[in-house]
Amino acid sequence: MGECQEDVPSLHWKLKQADREKLELIARRPKTSQRAAQRAGIILACARGMNNGQVAAASRVSASTVGKWRARYIAQGIESLGDAPAAARRGESPTARSKR
Numbered sequence: 001m002g003e004c005q006e007d008v009p010s011l012h013w014k015l016k017q018a019d020r021e022k023l024e025l026i027a028r029r030p031k032t033s034q035r036a037a038q039r040a041g042i043i044l045a046c047a048r049g050m051n052n053g054q055v056a057a058a059s060r061v062s063a064s065t066v067g068k069w070r071a072r073y074i075a076q077g078i079e080s081l082g083d084a085p086a087a088a089r090r091g092e093s094p095t096a097r098s099k100r
Contacts, residue, residue: 014047015047019043022078023040026040027041035083036082039069040081042059043073043081045058052067069081
Protein backbone atom coordinates (compact mmCIF):
# COMPACT_ATOMS: atom_id res chain seq x y z
CA MET A 1 0.00 0.00 0.00
CA GLY A 2 1.47 3.36 -1.03
CA GLU A 3 0.45 5.21 2.13
CA CYS A 4 3.00 3.29 4.19
CA GLN A 5 6.00 4.50 2.23
CA GLU A 6 8.05 6.99 4.15
CA ASP A 7 8.26 9.62 1.41
CA VAL A 8 4.64 9.68 0.21
CA PRO A 9 3.13 13.16 0.69
CA SER A 10 -0.51 13.56 1.62
CA LEU A 11 -1.52 15.58 -1.43
CA HIS A 12 -4.24 13.15 -2.55
CA TRP A 13 -6.72 13.86 0.25
CA LYS A 14 -8.07 16.83 2.11
CA LEU A 15 -9.20 16.98 5.71
CA LYS A 16 -12.87 17.93 6.13
CA GLN A 17 -13.33 21.11 8.18
CA ALA A 18 -15.57 19.34 10.70
CA ASP A 19 -12.95 16.61 11.13
CA ARG A 20 -10.18 19.20 11.50
CA GLU A 21 -12.07 20.94 14.29
CA LYS A 22 -12.81 17.65 16.05
CA LEU A 23 -9.21 16.44 15.72
CA GLU A 24 -7.83 19.76 17.03
CA LEU A 25 -10.13 19.47 20.04
CA ILE A 26 -9.05 15.87 20.67
CA ALA A 27 -5.38 16.78 20.33
CA ARG A 28 -5.47 19.60 22.88
CA ARG A 29 -8.18 18.53 25.34
CA PRO A 30 -6.61 17.73 28.74
CA LYS A 31 -8.82 14.69 29.38
CA THR A 32 -8.05 13.04 26.04
CA SER A 33 -6.01 9.84 26.26
CA GLN A 34 -2.45 10.15 25.02
CA ARG A 35 -3.16 7.53 22.36
CA ALA A 36 -6.14 9.47 20.95
CA ALA A 37 -4.25 12.78 21.09
CA GLN A 38 -1.30 11.25 19.24
CA ARG A 39 -3.52 9.80 16.49
CA ALA A 40 -5.30 13.12 16.07
CA GLY A 41 -1.94 14.90 15.84
CA ILE A 42 -0.73 12.42 13.22
CA ILE A 43 -3.75 13.06 10.99
CA LEU A 44 -3.48 16.83 11.44
CA ALA A 45 0.22 16.73 10.48
CA CYS A 46 -0.55 14.58 7.43
CA ALA A 47 -3.21 17.07 6.39
CA ARG A 48 -0.60 19.84 6.46
CA GLY A 49 1.23 17.99 3.69
CA MET A 50 3.95 16.29 5.70
CA ASN A 51 5.06 12.86 4.51
CA ASN A 52 5.07 9.80 6.77
CA GLY A 53 8.75 10.17 7.65
CA GLN A 54 8.35 13.81 8.69
CA VAL A 55 5.22 13.07 10.74
CA ALA A 56 6.92 10.06 12.33
CA ALA A 57 9.92 12.12 13.40
CA ALA A 58 7.73 14.88 14.83
CA SER A 59 5.42 12.42 16.61
CA ARG A 60 8.15 10.01 17.74
CA VAL A 61 6.52 6.99 16.12
CA SER A 62 7.50 4.83 13.15
CA ALA A 63 6.66 5.80 9.58
CA SER A 64 4.61 2.60 9.29
CA THR A 65 2.48 3.73 12.25
CA VAL A 66 1.84 7.04 10.52
CA GLY A 67 0.99 5.19 7.31
CA LYS A 68 -1.44 2.93 9.17
CA TRP A 69 -3.39 5.82 10.70
CA ARG A 70 -3.30 7.86 7.49
CA ALA A 71 -4.67 4.91 5.51
CA ARG A 72 -7.39 4.21 8.08
CA TYR A 73 -8.49 7.84 8.11
CA ILE A 74 -8.59 8.03 4.31
CA ALA A 75 -10.55 4.78 4.04
CA GLN A 76 -12.94 5.11 6.96
CA GLY A 77 -12.88 8.64 8.34
CA ILE A 78 -12.42 9.92 11.86
CA GLU A 79 -14.26 7.00 13.47
CA SER A 80 -11.44 4.68 12.39
CA LEU A 81 -8.97 6.36 14.74
CA GLY A 82 -10.37 4.62 17.81
CA ASP A 83 -9.11 1.32 19.15
CA ALA A 84 -10.26 -1.79 17.37
CA PRO A 85 -11.98 -4.35 19.58
CA ALA A 86 -9.62 -6.92 21.05
CA ALA A 87 -9.63 -10.28 19.36
CA ALA A 88 -11.22 -13.15 21.23
CA ARG A 89 -9.01 -16.02 22.31
CA ARG A 90 -9.22 -19.07 20.15
CA GLY A 91 -12.35 -21.03 21.01
CA GLU A 92 -13.81 -18.21 23.09
CA SER A 93 -16.89 -16.24 22.13
CA PRO A 94 -16.80 -12.42 22.36
CA THR A 95 -19.52 -12.54 25.04
CA ALA A 96 -17.41 -14.86 27.21
CA ARG A 97 -14.54 -12.38 26.99
CA SER A 98 -16.71 -9.50 28.21
CA LYS A 99 -17.81 -11.48 31.29
CA ARG A 100 -14.26 -11.75 32.64
